[in-house]
Amino acid sequence: SAAEKGGHDYFMLKEIAEQPQAVADTLLGRLTEAGDIVLDEVRLTDQDLRDVDKVFIVACGTSYHAGMVAKYAIEHWTRLPCEVELASEFRYRDPVLDRSTLIIAISQSGETMDTLMAIRHAKEQKARVLAICNANGSTIPRESDAVLYTHAGPEIAVASTKAFLTQLAACYLVGLHLAHVRGIKYADEVAAVVAQLQAMPGKVEQVLETMEPVRELARQIADSRSVLFIGRHVGFPVALEGALKLKELAYMHAEGFAAGELKHGPIALIDKGTPVVCVVPSPAGRGVMHDKVVSNIQEVRARGARTIVIAEEGDVAVEPYADHLIRVPRTPTVLAPLVTVVPLQVLACEIAAARGNDVDQPRNLAKSVTVE
Ligand code: G6P
Numbered sequence: 001s002a003a004e005k006g007g008h009d010y011f012m013l014k015e016i017a018e019q020p021q022a023v024a025d026t027l028l029g030r031l032t033e034a035g036d037i038v039l040d041e042v043r044l045t046d047q048d049l050r051d052v053d054k055v056f057i058v059a060c061g062t063s064y065h066a067g068m069v070a071k072y073a074i075e076h077w078t079r080l081p082c083e084v085e086l087a088s089e090f091r092y093r094d095p096v097l098d099r100s101t102l103i104i105a106i107s108q109s110g111e112t113m114d115t116l117m118a119i120r121h122a123k124e125q126k127a128r129v130l131a132i133c134n135a136n137g138s139t140i141p142r143e144s145d146a147v148l149y150t151h152a153g154p155e156i157a158v159a160s161t162k163a164f165l166t167q168l169a170a171c172y173l174v175g176l177h178l179a180h181v182r183g184i185k186y187a188d189e190v191a192a193v194v195a196q197l198q199a200m201p202g203k204v205e206q207v208l209e210t211m212e213p214v215r216e217l218a219r220q221i222a223d224s225r226s227v228l229f230i231g232r233h234v235g236f237p238v239a240l241e242g243a244l245k246l247k248e249l250a251y252m253h254a255e256g257f258a259a260g261e262l263k264h265g266p267i268a269l270i271d272k273g274t275p276v277v278c279v280v281p282s283p284a285g286r287g288v289m290h291d292k293v294v295s296n297i298q299e300v301r302a303r304g305a306r307t308i309v310i311a312e313e314g315d316v317a318v319e320p321y322a323d324h325l326i327r328v329p330r331t332p333t334v335l336a337p338l339v340t341v342v343p344l345q346v347l348a349c350e351i352a353a354a355r356g357n358d359v360d361q362p363r364n365l366a367k368s369v370t371v372e
Helices: 011-017 019-027 046-051 061-078 087-093 113-124 162-181 187-208 212-221 235-250 259-264 287-302 316-321 337-354
Strands: 054-059 082-086 101-107 128-133 146-149 226-231 253-258 275-279 306-312 324-328
Touching (some): 054 113, 061 082, 061 187, 212 324, 226 235, 226 287, 235 337, 287 316
Parallel strands (some): 226 275, 275 306
16 A cells, blocks of 8 residues: 555655665664674674684675675775675585685575575585574574674565665675774774764765656656666676666666676677666775776767766766766765665666556566575
8 A cells, every 4th residue: 555655656665765764774783983893693703703714795686786895895894805606606616615714695585595505505614604684583694603684674675775775784884893803904994984884874865865867867768678787896786786676677678787898798789879877986085996987988978878877976077978967975985885776776666667567576576585
């Protein structure tokens, strides 16, 4: 009913709107002044975490994209090698695991069979398992050594939105915790990130307030044959997530690419009018990366693409090449996915609605995949 949807047309729109609160709830009470974090269930000591020499993140679907973002944060803050892998591929490859390997399993439902099988395999090899999970008491957290629950609340729409943002928040907390326990190398930076993280719910809210042009754009491109998404660094998993949302909801051909790979194939797909969503890194921090993506936008536009540019406030360099410009608030590079993914969620939802699809129950998909 409309009441259940909080006045929104779909659960997905309600859940998109709930994201600032969900992220705030996930951070609430978890960060101490010292930059330490409080996990929910920890059967791992600080010494266990100091002994870790390698991290593997395993997940499926949207949760896998959260894991891809986490890899950038964890490696940067902790200097631990970190791999991220689709849970369905992980154990069949016979990964090298031992008691100093930390597995981070990310799952909204806590019941995804491939992710569960991946952690069981890892535990047989004596690896430690930390779960990031939304459903309290579900199987994956029950079988893990430590758990950090996301506080997204129940997610009804099949396509994940608020669970994804809270997974990102939880991954940042885990990265900061590992950095803290292991002796922080970038102490100043990590302290600054803690403060910046607290400011993110407000920034997500700001993005939500400016979504009307995105809805209009959705109606304009709803009949496209194909939509491409490009990004670099943490913008790459955001591009993958934008494409996944569009496939799931709009049943359109959509692909996400690392912007640097364009010349190695994807640029051949660009035809006159092909929408290309470009996730632009902050010009601050790693400025080189920003300039490279701006060049990529020019390249695709020169080949006829209709460019939809997601860029920070104040980034004037993108303006000449953006057919549609979507602004997001300034954030530190690693935290940017919390804001840059939001317009992509809204875009996919509105395109699906414009095409007459069932937004909350897309065809052929299930909320939780409990078979391999
Ligand atoms: C299904 C859902 C996705 C979800 C994925 C992983 O495909 O439709 O939204 O990202 O499963 O689910 P999990 O519960 O493990 O995060």
